[in-house]
Amino acid sequence: xxxxxxxxxxxxxxxxxxxxxxxxxxxxxxxxxxxxxxxxxxxxxxxxxxxxxxxxxxxxxxxxxxxxxxxxxxxxxxxxxxxxxxxxxxxxxxxxxxxxxxxxxxxxxxxxxxxxxxxxxxxxxxxxxxxxxxxxxxxxxxxxxxxxxxxxxxxxxxxxxxxxxxxxxxxxxxxxxxxxxxxxxxxxxxxxxxxxxxxxxxxxxxxxxxxxxxxxxxxxxxxxxxxxxxxxxxxxxxxxxxxxxxxxxxxxxxxxxxxxxxxxxxxxxxxxxxxxxxxxxxxxxxxxxxxxxxxxxxxxxxx
Amino acid sequence: xxxxxxxxxxxxxxxxxxxxxxxxxxxxxxxxxxxxxxxxxxxxxxxxxxxxxxxxxxxxxxxxxxxxxxxxxxxxxxxxxxxxxxxxxxxxxxxxxxxxxxxxxxxxxxxxxxxxxxxxxxxxxxxxxxxxxxxxxxxxxxxxxxxxxxxxxxxxxxxxxxxxxxxxxxxxxxxxxxxxxxxxxxxxxxxxxxxxxxxxxxxxxxxxxxxxxxxxxxxxxxxxxxxxxxxxxxxxxxxxxxxxxxxxxxxxxxxxxxxxxxxxxxxxxxxxxxxxxxxxxxxxxxxxxxxxxxxxxxxxxxxxxxxxxxxxxxxxxxxxxxxxxxxxxxxxxxxxxxxxxxxxxxxxxxxxxxxxxxxxxxxxxxxxxxxxxxxxxxxxxxxxxxxxxxxxxxxxxxxxxxxxxxxxxxxxxxxxxxxxxxxxxxxxxxxxxxxxxxxxxxxxxxxxxxxxxxxxxxxxxxxxxxxxxxxxxxxxxxxxxxxxxxxxxxxxxxxxxxxxxxxx
Numbered sequence: 001x002x003x004x005x006x007x008x009x010x011x012x013x014x015x016x017x018x019x020x021x022x023x024x025x026x027x028x029x030x031x032x033x034x035x036x037x038x039x040x041x042x043x044x045x046x047x048x049x050x051x052x053x054x055x056x057x058x059x060x061x062x063x064x065x066x067x068x069x070x071x072x073x074x075x076x077x078x079x080x081x082x083x084x085x086x087x088x089x090x091x092x093x094x095x096x097x098x099x100x101x102x103x104x105x106x107x108x109x110x111x112x113x114x115x116x117x118x119x120x121x122x123x124x125x126x127x128x129x130x131x132x133x134x135x136x137x138x139x140x141x142x143x144x145x146x147x148x149x150x151x152x153x154x155x156x157x158x159x160x161x162x163x164x165x166x167x168x169x170x171x172x173x174x175x176x177x178x179x180x181x182x183x184x185x186x187x188x189x190x191x192x193x194x195x196x197x198x199x200x201x202x203x204x205x206x207x208x209x210x211x212x213x214x215x216x217x218x219x220x221x222x223x224x225x226x227x228x229x230x231x232x233x234x235x236x237x238x239x240x241x242x243x244x245x246x247x248x249x250x251x252x253x254x255x256x257x258x259x260x261x262x263x264x265x266x267x268x269x270x271x272x273x274x275x276x277x278x279x280x281x282x283x284x285x286x287x288x289x290x291x292x293x294x295x296x297x298x299x300x301x302x303x
Numbered sequence: 304x305x306x307x308x309x310x311x312x313x314x315x316x317x318x319x320x321x322x323x324x325x326x327x328x329x330x331x332x333x334x335x336x337x338x339x340x341x342x343x344x345x346x347x348x349x350x351x352x353x354x355x356x357x358x359x360x361x362x363x364x365x366x367x368x369x370x371x372x373x374x375x376x377x378x379x380x381x382x383x384x385x386x387x388x389x390x391x392x393x394x395x396x397x398x399x400x401x402x403x404x405x406x407x408x409x410x411x412x413x414x415x416x417x418x419x420x421x422x423x424x425x426x427x428x429x430x431x432x433x434x435x436x437x438x439x440x441x442x443x444x445x446x447x448x449x450x451x452x453x454x455x456x457x458x459x460x461x462x463x464x465x466x467x468x469x470x471x472x473x474x475x476x477x478x479x480x481x482x483x484x485x486x487x488x489x490x491x492x493x494x495x496x497x498x499x500x501x502x503x504x505x506x507x508x509x510x511x512x513x514x515x516x517x518x519x520x521x522x523x524x525x526x527x528x529x530x531x532x533x534x535x536x537x538x539x540x541x542x543x544x545x546x547x548x549x550x551x552x553x554x555x556x557x558x559x560x561x562x563x564x565x566x567x568x569x570x571x572x573x574x575x576x577x578x579x580x581x582x583x584x585x586x587x588x589x590x591x592x593x594x595x596x597x598x599x600x601x602x603x604x605x606x607x608x609x610x611x612x613x614x615x616x617x618x619x620x621x622x623x624x625x626x627x628x629x630x631x632x633x634x635x636x637x638x639x640x641x642x643x644x645x646x647x648x649x650x651x652x653x654x655x656x657x658x659x660x661x662x663x664x665x666x667x668x669x670x671x672x673x674x675x676x677x678x679x680x681x682x683x684x685x686x687x688x689x690x691x692x693x694x695x696x697x698x699x700x701x702x703x704x705x706x707x708x709x710x711x712x713x714x715x716x717x718x719x720x721x722x723x724x725x726x727x728x729x730x731x732x733x734x735x736x737x738x739x740x741x742x743x744x745x746x747x748x749x750x751x752x753x754x755x756x757x758x759x760x761x762x763x764x765x766x767x768x769x770x771x772x773x774x775x776x777x778x779x780x781x782x783x784x785x786x787x788x789x790x791x792x793x794x795x796x797x798x799x800x801x802x803x804x805x806x807x
Contacts, residue, residue, distance in 0.1 A: 057480075141626065160564065254779050
């Protein structure tokens with residue numbers, strides 16, 4: 001029996017299965033996109049827009065083109081802040097890497113009280129930042145400060161050393177405090193990565209006669225490289241944006257020896273000049289964006 | 304299997320669509336209900352704490368406040384009313400909203416008080432504001448704000464439209480907010496309080512003159528602050544040194560008494576507010592930040608160089624305590640309390656802390672005097688602190704009533720006894736609070752001190768200049784970075800020009 005042919009439109013509806021699935025997918029993604037647009041893209045783009053205006057608190061201002069940036073790049077404090085921020089990020093990252101990895105390797109071994117040490121290692125990171133940096137400020141005090149007292153107690157009585165006073169020691173002092181607070185994150189991240197390295201690889205390498213150093217260089221490091229990259233990226237961003245460490249310890253001084261971009265932006269906010277403050281913050285974005293893209297490219301290449 | 308998946312997805316999408324639709328209906332319903340309450344195109348209404356609705360734009364003719372609630376205007380002493388009688392200004396003020404009828408508020412009020420070093424003063428202020436709230440059946444939150452952070456908190460609050468109903472601030476911030484019309488004009492209240500209490504002190508009157516603040520009185524002054532010179536009497540006596548009358552004498556005296564860990568000159572040279580005392584010292588040398596019209600930076604001058612030579616010379620002689628270039632706001636206090644500094648310039652907070660610490664030895668060995676003179680003039684700058692009301696608030700009338708209440712003499716006499724402020728009104732000069740020697744110094748400062756910024760013009764560019772700590776940084780360039788004097792001055796001049804150029 002012949003079945004009458006259905007009209008074409010009835011046989012091929014607009015909402016085919018594939019299209020329905022695609023539409024469903026888009027509908028599911030929309031909430032996430034809206035959240036990202038509202039919470040990430042909008043403030044980011046708005047900050048860029050503000051940086052091109054003469055906005056002050058309570059007054060939207062007018063579009064001034066690159067005037068805020070022109071002011072910044074001719075401002076000696078900005079140039080110093082930029083240099084100091086880069087120095088702080090690079091030096092602290094290097095130190096945190098070596099300290100974090102060294103301690104992670106140690107805590108990955110079967111040692112007595114390993115669990116306790118793993119807990120203790122997190123304390124600097126778990127402590128509120130302002131408490132940490134206030135404590136370091138007290139330790140670095142020239143008179144009655146813990147470090148000078150300690151040096152005197154162990155026989156190195158150099159007299160009154162003003163650690164945060166001269167340019168030569170102010171930035172190293174801030175770096176020490178920043179590293180102290182930041183290394184636990186690196187350590188714990190590396191430790192977690194180390195625990196995922198298959199033991200069979202080490203055993204095979206041992207059988208092949210690889211030394212401890214060779215095993216570290218050719219098995220351990222390559223196995224945790226993804227974690228190293230991600231931790232470096234995150235830590236760099238956090239350090240570049242960190243405010244409380246400098247503010248509590250030196251307020252950017254002495255002179256501009258420890259001035260960093262977030263503190264400089266805060267000074268702009270104190271003067272209620274939002275356009276300038278936004279320009280200071282936005283000025284660091286290209287550098288961080290380049291860092292993010294490099295890391296993303298490295299990760300993609302690995303995959 | 305495939306069919307079940309399709310149905311499941313449909314069901315899910317249907318559910319999502321249903322939820323969204325329900326949310327939209329609910330949202331529309333809520334909006335309609337809100338609009339309905341206002342109804343008829345009348346002024347928008349909001350629920351008040353007493354359970355009824357009152358128009359926010361105007362005071363209701365028949366108040367819903369309980370009869371027992373004391374009007375704020377009754378709180379000040381009767382002396383106010385007596386003094387005000389017959390005064391045309393007061394008569395005009397009496398018709399102001401703050402003076403008439405019971406006080407109501409729209410929702411909970413918020414007051415930002417300025418946190419100072421005296422816990423007693425902070426508690427008294429907080430308690431008094433709450434008492435006012437209780438008397439008027441108004442719920443009010445008191446948030447004490449560290450004065451070093453007021454600028455940034457206000458900036459965030461203005462941008463997010465979350466300003467409190469009233470707040471304390473310095474006149475620099477009042478200047479910035481007045482320029483953008485963010486404060487309510489309080490001319491009527493200012494006149495009323497002044498008339499009731501013998502008039503405002505001239506220094507306070509001039510410092511808050513409407514011409515500088517957009518044409519109106521945008522704050523009610525409640526206390527002046529400024530620096531006095533605190534010194535260790537015992538150390539000076541032992542070294543047979545007199546209290547210095549000039550900055551140069553101070554450096555000479557400091558040299559005689561400096562014996563590490565005790566240092567003569569406990570003055571901040573860091574990037575904090577205390578570091579800007581150096582602006583006054585520079586001015587006392589004849590140096591100027593800007594020209595008489597307040598528009599052109601004139602920092603580069605022989606006077607500035609002479610000042611810089613003096614201060615950096617003292618630093619290089621080791622007369623400043625170590626750390627003075629990175630001190631925070633409490634650096635000079637801490638150095639003095641720890642017995643590391645002989646002279647400090649301080650508002651009086653150090654004496655309050657020493658008393659609170661029961662450090663009787665230090666209290667008894669502490670002397671104070673006016674700030675020394677420079678070679679050209681004596682700059683003893685003071686700044687009135689004011690209470691202000693943000694423009695566009697929901698409770699402006701209630702906030703005015705609160706500020707009037709906080710200006711009553713009984714409260715202020717008690718407050719001045721525990722705070723570190725000088726008086727602002729003529730009658731306050733007779734308060735027994737100012738019989739105390741240190742507070743007598745603050746009274747002298749309020750009556751005879753130099754106006755904020757003097758001899759420079761205290762405008763927004765000047766405030767921005769100080770917010771960037773250009774003068775302390777100029778000193779730091781020499782003592783930290785070993786710049787020669789001219790190079791340091793050139794850099795400061797250039798930085799100042801860049802700042803002033805923004806305001807032209």
